[in-house]
Amino acid sequence: MTDPASGGVEQPEIHRGAITVSIMLATIMQALDTTIANVALPHIQGSLSAAADQITWVLTSYIVAAAIATPLTGWLAGRFGRKRVFLLSVAGFTAASALCGMAGSLTEIVLFRLLQGVCGAALVPLSQAVLLDINPPERHGSAMAVWGAGIMVGPILGPALGGWLTDNYNWRWVFYINLPVGLLAFLGIAAFIHEHRRNELPRFDFFGFATLSLGVGALQMMLDRGELKGWFGSSEIWAEALIAALGFYLFVVHTTTCRGITFLNRVLLKDRNFVTGTIFIFFVGVILYATLALLPPMLQELFHYPVTTTGLVTAPRGMGTMAAMILVGRLIGRLDIRLILVFGLAMTAYSLWQMTHFSLEMGMAPVVISGLTQGIGLGFVFVPLSAVTFTTLDRHLRTEGTAIFSLLRNVGSSIGISIVEALLTENTQVVHASLAEHLRPDNPWAQGLGLQTATAAKLVLLNARITQQAAMVAYLDDFKLMMVIAIAVMPLLLLLRTPRKAAVAADVAME
Numbered sequence: 001m002t003d004p005a006s007g008g009v010e011q012p013e014i015h016r017g018a019i020t021v022s023i024m025l026a027t028i029m030q031a032l033d034t035t036i037a038n039v040a041l042p043h044i045q046g047s048l049s050a051a052a053d054q055i056t057w058v059l060t061s062y063i064v065a066a067a068i069a070t071p072l073t074g075w076l077a078g079r080f081g082r083k084r085v086f087l088l089s090v091a092g093f094t095a096a097s098a099l100c101g102m103a104g105s106l107t108e109i110v111l112f113r114l115l116q117g118v119c120g121a122a123l124v125p126l127s128q129a130v131l132l133d134i135n136p137p138e139r140h141g142s143a144m145a146v147w148g149a150g151i152m153v154g155p156i157l158g159p160a161l162g163g164w165l166t167d168n169y170n171w172r173w174v175f176y177i178n179l180p181v182g183l184l185a186f187l188g189i190a191a192f193i194h195e196h197r198r199n200e201l202p203r204f205d206f207f208g209f210a211t212l213s214l215g216v217g218a219l220q221m222m223l224d225r226g227e228l229k230g231w232f233g234s235s236e237i238w239a240e241a242l243i244a245a246l247g248f249y250l251f252v253v254h255t256t257t258c259r260g261i262t263f264l265n266r267v268l269l270k271d272r273n274f275v276t277g278t279i280f281i282f283f284v285g286v287i288l289y290a291t292l293a294l295l296p297p298m299l300q301e302l303f304h305y306p307v308t309t310t311g312l313v314t315a316p317r318g319m320g321t322m323a324a325m326i327l328v329g330r331l332i333g334r335l336d337i338r339l340i341l342v343f344g345l346a347m348t349a350y351s352l353w354q355m356t357h358f359s360l361e362m363g364m365a366p367v368v369i370s371g372l373t374q375g376i377g378l379g380f381v382f383v384p385l386s387a388v389t390f391t392t393l394d395r396h397l398r399t400e401g402t403a404i405f406s407l408l409r410n411v412g413s414s415i416g417i418s419i420v421e422a423l424l425t426e427n428t429q430v431v432h433a434s435l436a437e438h439l440r441p442d443n444p445w446a447q448g449l450g451l452q453t454a455t456a457a458k459l460v461l462l463n464a465r466i467t468q469q470a471a472m473v474a475y476l477d478d479f480k481l482m483m484v485i486a487i488a489v490m491p492l493l494l495l496l497r498t499p500r501k502a503a504v505a506a507d508v509a510m511e
Helices: 016-032 041-048 057-080 082-102 106-120 123-134 137-168 178-192 206-229 235-257 266-270 272-301 307-314 316-331 337-355 365-390 395-436 456-488 490-495 501-510
Strands: none
Touching (some): 016 082, 016 178, 041 272, 057 082, 057 106, 057 123, 057 272, 057 395, 082 106, 082 123, 082 178, 137 307, 137 316, 206 235, 266 272, 272 365, 272 456, 272 490, 307 316, 307 365, 337 456, 337 490, 395 456, 456 490
């Protein structure tokens, strides 16, 4: 096979199966880490003595680091060679996983998760590129099906595997599990993949990349630490807000005035479908990852589910997504793609409406049913949204477009997690105060509780019950907010142009 990336040099095509297994191990390892740590968060929080609004930094640090580092993948592969970057990424991700498992403080695990995100950012795009290179064009569709299945294994196995490891060993094993997988992937890539080098070093807008990274990083810090520091009553939050504003301002000015290459190609902004699709994926990221961040702590702290049970009852979400993605592939090209997106968003909003009816007396069924419903809804959004976003773009713009698309999805995810966790903490305190103020001896309802003669132990138990009720109300408010977001973005569908059916079908085969 002749590889265009190697300047037309003939590349040996033996070991295709071994290459596929090796790179899919790396892909699954990275995809697994997007969800495997969620169910272990309460255990990590207790072990590291972290507050509820601080422990989510374990999730957001990984997501935002991967978001910022992903656009560098193409330049790094062109500059140093795809195989070298792949090997360094796998080795760095595996080492960072080991360090996360050994972390003794919140600061350490957040720093190591940042390193894990930076190293893991290149694994998914590189694995996709290698699969396309080692397979002839007529097999690209089946190769991408294998790749997509690997990507979906993470959300399906992550919660259940993370729960089982935490319950039977401890939370550190959700990171240690990457070590044997990473080692096998590294050895396979080193043995079977041939180096690919470009004849010309690709250009990259480092100033635009740096200013955007500065803005995103400072904004994420502000959102993560805002509740802890009292928001704009803190000089730190003001400083982070000003740095974020400066970073975004410089990025916008540079992008609009620079005559050379820019990180955000201005031509992309002329494509209505691409702009609308990236806005959509930002909010989809908010809903998906914020829900995954909220459910495990709620189930373990309020419902006292064992961590293994938590993983099992949240796993159907991934199963629903995979089933929907298989089905939607058959529908695209036959139905108006906007109708498929409306159905997906409606199912997602309905699942969040179901979650707003959670109560402390419910069983497992509402969690499973709402999760399955949301998984189906998101599955009906992901594939058609990718197709309609890129099908009207010129092919030479799609590499840049996918980088921006992934960046917005990950930034939406990290921002969404930070916002719902901050609201959860604040609303719990507000509702607790509101409930507690009615527990006065002169309140006829409260007199039935015997407050006049209550012992200290009874008052402690009563306060714990009030805190539990307040937290439940705060969780329901978060679910209601995400339901409103899902409904509010629906009118954006009117901005999408309906692409030609043949073009969409061809693009889905390449996804």
